[in-house]
Amino acid sequence: MSASALSSIRFPGSISEYLQVASVLSLLLLLFKTAQLYLHRQWLLSSTQQFPSPPSHWLFGHKILKDQDLQDILTRIKNFPSACPQWLWGSKVRIQVYDPDYMKLILGRSDPKAHGSYRFLAPWIGRGLLLLDGQTWFQHRRMLTPAFHYDILKPYTEIMADSVRVMLDKWEQIVGQDSTLEIFQHITLMTLDTIMKCAFSHEGSVQLDRKYKSYIQAVEDLNNLFFLRVRNIFHQNDIIYRVSSNGCLANSACQLAHDHTDQVIKSRRSQLQDEEELEKLKKKRRLDFLDILLFARMENGKSLSDKDLRAEVDTFMFEGHDTTASGISWIFYALATNPEHQQRCRKEIQSLLGDGASITWNDLDKMPYTTMCIKEALRIYPPVPSVSRELSSPVTFPDGRSLPKGIHVMLSFYGLHHNPTVWPNPEVFDPSRFAPGSSRHSHSFLPFSGGARNCIGKQFAMNELKVAVALTLLRFELLPDPTRVPIPIPRIVLKSKNGIHLHLKKLQ
Numbered sequence: 001m002s003a004s005a006l007s008s009i010r011f012p013g014s015i016s017e018y019l020q021v022a023s024v025l026s027l028l029l030l031l032f033k034t035a036q037l038y039l040h041r042q043w044l045l046s047s048t049q050q051f052p053s054p055p056s057h058w059l060f061g062h063k064i065l066k067d068q069d070l071q072d073i074l075t076r077i078k079n080f081p082s083a084c085p086q087w088l089w090g091s092k093v094r095i096q097v098y099d100p101d102y103m104k105l106i107l108g109r110s111d112p113k114a115h116g117s118y119r120f121l122a123p124w125i126g127r128g129l130l131l132l133d134g135q136t137w138f139q140h141r142r143m144l145t146p147a148f149h150y151d152i153l154k155p156y157t158e159i160m161a162d163s164v165r166v167m168l169d170k171w172e173q174i175v176g177q178d179s180t181l182e183i184f185q186h187i188t189l190m191t192l193d194t195i196m197k198c199a200f201s202h203e204g205s206v207q208l209d210r211k212y213k214s215y216i217q218a219v220e221d222l223n224n225l226f227f228l229r230v231r232n233i234f235h236q237n238d239i240i241y242r243v244s245s246n247g248c249l250a251n252s253a254c255q256l257a258h259d260h261t262d263q264v265i266k267s268r269r270s271q272l273q274d275e276e277e278l279e280k281l282k283k284k285r286r287l288d289f290l291d292i293l294l295f296a297r298m299e300n301g302k303s304l305s306d307k308d309l310r311a312e313v314d315t316f317m318f319e320g321h322d323t324t325a326s327g328i329s330w331i332f333y334a335l336a337t338n339p340e341h342q343q344r345c346r347k348e349i350q351s352l353l354g355d356g357a358s359i360t361w362n363d364l365d366k367m368p369y370t371t372m373c374i375k376e377a378l379r380i381y382p383p384v385p386s387v388s389r390e391l392s393s394p395v396t397f398p399d400g401r402s403l404p405k406g407i408h409v410m411l412s413f414y415g416l417h418h419n420p421t422v423w424p425n426p427e428v429f430d431p432s433r434f435a436p437g438s439s440r441h442s443h444s445f446l447p448f449s450g451g452a453r454n455c456i457g458k459q460f461a462m463n464e465l466k467v468a469v470a471l472t473l474l475r476f477e478l479l480p481d482p483t484r485v486p487i488p489i490p491r492i493v494l495k496s497k498n499g500i501h502l503h504l505k506k507l508q
Contacts, residue, residue, distance in 0.1 A: 040091050041091050048095065053076075057090075073412055077418065083097045083397075095403065097415075104441075107446075107449070110452070112390055113130075123254050125311060126315070129456065153459060163191075163197070168475050170207070179503075180481040184496065188216055195320035199288055200288075218260075221249060223493065227492070229250075319455075319457070323383040323493050328464075331373075331381075333381075334377035338429045345367075353474065372433075384447075385414040478504065481503060
């Protein structure tokens with residue numbers, strides 16, 4: 001018999017041996033991973049034992065019905081003081097915090113954003129101010145802070161007012177006597193219009209150009225897809241997620257969002273090639289947001305890379321319009337469901353602005369009751385329901401309980417604002433909570449987070465909220481649609497599961 005014949009006879013045996021070896025190795029790997037997960041779970045159980053929680057399944061964690069997350073945390077607040085573990089699955093837990101003393105302690109530290117969840121935002125917004133940590137974050141924060149100086153914000157008031165008027169003009173044309181309007185989409189276009197003009201030197205109207213609706217939809221999709229991915233154990237792996245249907249959708253939405261921001265950067269760079277535009281820029285005391293980025297020099301003397309530049313533009317493009325859109329929409333709903341407060345705001349604004357032909361920076365500090373109502377609406381409906389941190393060192397809370405390094409802490413602003421030990425009758429709309437001279441815990445009201453990493457654009461946002469509320473109440477009476485009560489759901493920003501529908505009654 002030839003050597004080749006012998007070889008062919010033994011070949012099937014070799015395949016069988018290879019399969020056996022592969023099976024044994026696979027089994028050993030499985031046992032190793034199982035042991036690893038078991039030991040990690042035991043460490044998590046030991047680390048969180050001082051914090052009671054509702055019963056959970058050892059593998060599937062706490063079962064929360066779809067879109068019932070906010071109701072779940074309200075239940076926890078009643079039964080578990082200050083903080084409570086939430087098991088997403090057997091080997092992943094986060095401590096939900098809704099106590100102002102706990103908030104103050106965590107926000108006063110320098111813990112990084114929770115990598116396990118925030119990393120899922122990186123393909124979309126890159127490593128900009130939201131995701132950066134440490135010295136690089138500090139450098140970028142210091143670089144961008146001048147973009148929110150009051151000298152820069154002052155002229156934005158009229159730009160904001162123009163964008164709001166465009167939206168209100170559209171509303172006058174489309175609302176009928178008995179019809180309702182889903183306001184969230186309209187307000188989102190208006191806030192995108194505002195941020196494009198204020199921060200990115202955009203010319204033209206986003207609200208009147210249909211092409212921007214694809215960007216708005218992409219942001220909406222990415223909001224939902226991020227939330228779903230955080231909750232899905234199989235989608236924690238990048239490779240598995242990339243080939244999943246949700247991963248494909250996320251990739252497509254990211255591409256749409258990046259095309260939009262790339263065009264914004266390209267357009268401004270093109271404008272700056274013009275001598276006249278450069279001369280105007282030289283006369284400015286302070287640069288706008290995008291111009292700061294384009295002319296920035298880091299400590300090493302180099303300008304921002306294209307990757308870093310786009311990350312900051314993507315971050316602020318999203319945060320600068322979606323959070324304010326959420327805030328304005330929920331404020332309008334709160335005023336619609338509390339007509340006596342709405343009317344009192346309207347009278348205050350009418351006495352200040354008359355017919356609203358103009359509104360200036362100085363007017364914004366002369367509407368105290370309207371500001372109280374805005375803050376109370378932000379308390380009930382915080383635009384960003386929560387943020388997360390990963391403890392970089394052990395922490396001991398004021399009540400003596402402690403957590404070790406590595407634990408994921410979720411700061412629930414929604415839970416804090418609805419905590420009855422902090423805010424009596426938290427579901428009641430009561431603007432007097434924010435009356436001048438009223439006392440409250442320094443960390444009981446955090447619509448823009450707190451500490452060193454608070455929202456860099458909070459003054460910009462408050463100005464925009466005031467302008468939108470003032471001009472809208474001069475033109476319309478806001479009435480709720482009792483057949484379509486909005487259902488708040490937590491995404492990156494606070495959304496409504498079924499939109500926000502209002503009756504708009506034009507004032508004569």
